Amino acid sequence: MAATMAKDYYEILGVPRTASDKEIRSAYRRLARRYHPDVNPNDKSAEQHFKDITNAYEVLSDPEKRKKYDKYGDQWEYADQFEEMQRQNQGARAGAYTAGDGTRVHFETAGADFGDFGSIFEDLFGRERGGPRARRGPRRGRDIDTAVEVTLEEAFRGTTRTVQLQAAERCTACGGTGQKGPTICPECGGEGQRYRPRRLEVKVPAGVRTGSRVRIAGEGEPGFNGGQNGDLYLIVTVLPHQRFERKGDDLYIDVDVPVLDAILGGEVEVPTLEGKVMLKIREQTQNGTQVRLAGKGMPVLGSSGRRGDLYARVRAQLPTSLSGEERELYQRLRDLSAARA
Secondary structure (H helix, E strand, C coil): CCCCCCCCHHHHHCCCCCCCHHHHHHHHHHHHHHHCCCCCCCCHHHHHHHHHHHHHHHHHCCHHHHHHHHHHHHHHHHHHHHHHHHHCCCCCEEEEEECCCCCEEEEEECCCCCCCHHHHHHHHHCCCCCCCCCCCCCECCCCEEEEEEECHHHHHHCEEEEEEEEEEEECCCCCCCCEECCEECCCCCCCCEEEEEEEEEEEECCCCCCCCEEEECCCCCCCECCCCCCCEEEEEEECCCCCCEEECCEEEEEEEEEHHHHHHCEEEEEEEECEEEEEEECCCCCCCCEEEECCCCCECCCCCCCECCEEEEEEEECCCCCCHHHHHHHHHHHHHHHHHC
């Protein structure tokens, strides 16, 4: 039987094996937008590509999973079993086993007698195609990542999104076991699950920022043999705002202040994400001064009522036209300044 070639997660995302977390995250976002089912309706190739991208990002974005993947490749999920076998045996000798799906698995053994290695790996990877793929005990389903974009206003208040997933569902014909009686289930081909489009309305909490991973419990792929479902993670991108700049949970905005108010003091209106407030300008406020409005920034994700601050950056506005009287007054002011110097 010919071996099934596993897809390389780094190649799927188009990044080198030395890629940083930021490079991996950037590649995922770019590809997810390109191949998302909403952008490519009824395109099976794009759906499969989106699934591959999501699976690759799920592993490479998690430091522990990535470490296992770098060592064991597409069999990273069984790293704990491999390492336990190696811990039990010293003075190892090398060997290999071809699993039922054609995967070539390399291992090391020692003096102790493990008996039939084929039966051990069949327990891990399932038996040959055409026979039952039963596993010992339940197995948790995979997590799913999906990209979500929100505006700054939506990130401030919280919002909802309807996401479309190409997600697996537990096969109802066999209950997710892959077997129907003594033979494989004809409905799912022994996989225990079937892939179908699924629309889901999800909540995006207030305070999210670009890079936030919002967990939707139990909405990932179904488990095997009675195992619990995986989770759905929303990978959030907050779109740039026309007026506000965000740094962490704080917001920054430029506020135009008439030059006379900056010199003599006064009040100006300052926009916030909840409406306008009046800001007191002290006399002789310098251009570029930042005035803090406590608690007028973004909600702190996961907290109860905590907020960042809003910083108003003073931008002194010079007059663009002067009457004769105004010009005369400014001239007198300059003369006074020169005399005092």
